[in-house]
Amino acid sequence: MIIGILGAGKMAQMLVPKLVSGGHRVVLSNSRGAASLQALVEKMGPGVSAADSKQMLADADLVILATPWEKTAAAVSAAGSWAGKVVIDTTNNRRGPRPEDLIDIGGRGSSEVVAELIPGAHVVKTFNYEPIPVFAGGLPPEGDSGAIFFSGDDDRAKVKAAQLIRDIGGEPIDAGSLAEGGKLHGMGGPLSLKLKLLSPKEAKALLDTARHPDK
Ligand SMILES: NC(=O)c1ccc[n+]([C@@H]2O[C@H](COP(=O)([O-])OP(=O)(O)OC[C@H]3O[C@@H](n4cnc5c(N)ncnc54)[C@H](OP(=O)(O)O)[C@@H]3O)[C@@H](O)[C@H]2O)c1
Numbered sequence: 001m002i003i004g005i006l007g008a009g010k011m012a013q014m015l016v017p018k019l020v021s022g023g024h025r026v027v028l029s030n031s032r033g034a035a036s037l038q039a040l041v042e043k044m045g046p047g048v049s050a051a052d053s054k055q056m057l058a059d060a061d062l063v064i065l066a067t068p069w070e071k072t073a074a075a076v077s078a079a080g081s082w083a084g085k086v087v088i089d090t091t092n093n094r095r096g097p098r099p100e101d102l103i104d105i106g107g108r109g110s111s112e113v114v115a116e117l118i119p120g121a122h123v124v125k126t127f128n129y130e131p132i133p134v135f136a137g138g139l140p141p142e143g144d145s146g147a148i149f150f151s152g153d154d155d156r157a158k159v160k161a162a163q164l165i166r167d168i169g170g171e172p173i174d175a176g177s178l179a180e181g182g183k184l185h186g187m188g189g190p191l192s193l194k195l196k197l198l199s200p201k202e203a204k205a206l207l208d209t210a211r212h213p214d215k
Pocket of ligand 1: 006007008009010011012029030031032053065066067068069071072074075076090091092093094127128129130131132133
């Protein structure tokens with residue numbers, strides 16, 4: 001597949017080598033245009049290119065959102081129409097890791113807010129719930145096949161996202177809808193911040209406990 005990534009920072013750069021190893025081509029984009037990404041593209045090697053966000057969105061079979069929360073609305077708006085696109089949302093409503101860095105969105109799930117910004121897109125939330133080095137080190141080639149929680153409302157988009165997770169060596173664990181799963185593995189939710197990738201067995205047990213805390 002051609003995977004577009006909106007945002008070319010730490011999250012994107014963690015995912016790119018794993019996506020390329022998984023057999024995908026990657027198109028990176030940011031707010032400053034393709035020329036600003038040439039050095040990064042060369043560093044990342046074959047299978048990686050850059051484009052402006054409109055071109056990236058037009059060409060991509062699946063798009064990964066990896067922009068800072070406060071930039072995301074402007075970023076998706078500049079890229080054009082997202083109708084019909086499968087979108088993996090890695091964003092969190094945070095300015096940083098400290099409790100005071102949380103951005104108030106009125107108790108809503110952050111990916112539900114993102115889904116409203118890109119009407120007609122099929123949003124799957126994942127890669128949001130641990131610090132980036134945990135995903136980097138917990139997936140091949142650095143780590144074993146760690147469990148990756150994901151959630152979403154569109155079954156076909158979830159099948160695509162689950163396959164992508166397998167392609168990069170992870171074991172997808174379906175946490176449910178954006179409303180339910182998105183809160184469980186939203187940053188600060190019961191599935192977040194374990195500071196390691198769990199084994200599939202551990203992840204399924206934790207999901208069961210999170211869904212039925214009184215059991
Ligand atoms: N850091 C973590 O450990 C972690 C863990 C889980 C999830 N996340 C989430 O992942 C997302 C990305 O985080 P990150 O750490 O990768 O951020 P980052 O390193 O700051 O990178 C952000 C990228 O977004 C681009 N960008 C900014 N404004 C843009 C716009 N208007 N249009 C297009 N691109 C734009 C930036 O490039 P330009 O400024 O050049 O456009 C940059 O390439 C965040 O929402 C964060 O909450 C982070």
